Amino acid sequence: MPKVERAIIMAAGLGNRMHPVTLTTPKPLVKVNGIRMIDTVIDGLHKNGIYEIYVVVGYLKEQFVILEKEYPGVKLIENPYYDTCNNISSLYVARKHIENAIILDGDQIIYNSEILAPKFERSGYNSVWTDGETDEWLQTVENGIVTACSRTGGKGGWQLYSISRWTAEDGKKLKHHLEIEFEQKKNRQIYWDDVAMFCHFEEYELGIYPMQEGDLIEIDDFSELCDLDPSYCGYEAQGQEKSEEK
Numbered sequence: 001m002p003k004v005e006r007a008i009i010m011a012a013g014l015g016n017r018m019h020p021v022t023l024t025t026p027k028p029l030v031k032v033n034g035i036r037m038i039d040t041v042i043d044g045l046h047k048n049g050i051y052e053i054y055v056v057v058g059y060l061k062e063q064f065v066i067l068e069k070e071y072p073g074v075k076l077i078e079n080p081y082y083d084t085c086n087n088i089s090s091l092y093v094a095r096k097h098i099e100n101a102i103i104l105d106g107d108q109i110i111y112n113s114e115i116l117a118p119k120f121e122r123s124g125y126n127s128v129w130t131d132g133e134t135d136e137w138l139q140t141v142e143n144g145i146v147t148a149c150s151r152t153g154g155k156g157g158w159q160l161y162s163i164s165r166w167t168a169e170d171g172k173k174l175k176h177h178l179e180i181e182f183e184q185k186k187n188r189q190i191y192w193d194d195v196a197m198f199c200h201f202e203e204y205e206l207g208i209y210p211m212q213e214g215d216l217i218e219i220d221d222f223s224e225l226c227d228l229d230p231s232y233c234g235y236e237a238q239g240q241e242k243s244e245e246k
Helices: 037-047 061-070 088-093 168-184 193-199 222-228 235-245
Strands: 006-011 053-057 074-078 101-105 108-110 124-134 138-142 145-150 154-166 207-210 216-218
Touching: 006 037, 006 088, 037 053, 037 101, 037 108, 053 061, 053 088, 061 074, 088 168, 088 193, 124 138, 138 207, 145 154, 145 207, 154 168, 154 193, 154 207, 154 216, 168 193
Parallel strands: 006 053, 006 101, 053 074, 124 207
Antiparallel strands: 101 154, 108 216, 124 154, 138 145, 138 154
């Protein structure tokens, strides 16, 4: 059975939908109820014995340096394309580390560390079954294999989350396909997930890692941050007042 040996944490993005908080703090380092989001990710990895961790940084990259001091085994990888390309660029710069890796976003809150368990059967994404309508990416699964994925969502399927595991074999494929899309085709405004899920779907046999909806939370915008941590509720108003004073 394949086993995760390393992790790649995506943390280079601008976090525009979290303004005004992310004007001065990169989204993964934003504290929610006193804890930085990325800390829940790293702690969850450590609880599963995963200590070789690469954090891909870009926006306000200097603020992430403290992670290397706080967590032995964490190494930063700079993404120089973060402000001109989509997140395919972040995995592209970390492509040498994809084999036997778990890839996940740094701007989520992990409540159940078991969802980061290192043992897995086949490459694929953590997913939650949903009966209702969703506009998130939705996978169709037959006999444990993903047979299709809808970018526009739908009803009755496995919703894809930003945690995925990759075997050594599939990691090599993904590295090669990233190079094709990013270097040769200059296809730089796509998500890295598009590469295996859509651009080269036929070359993989992806599975899923089932989990429950409450195992993690993805905070998409400032209003959702306020819902989780009411201490931010006056933040936007305070920022506007300071701007008016100037």
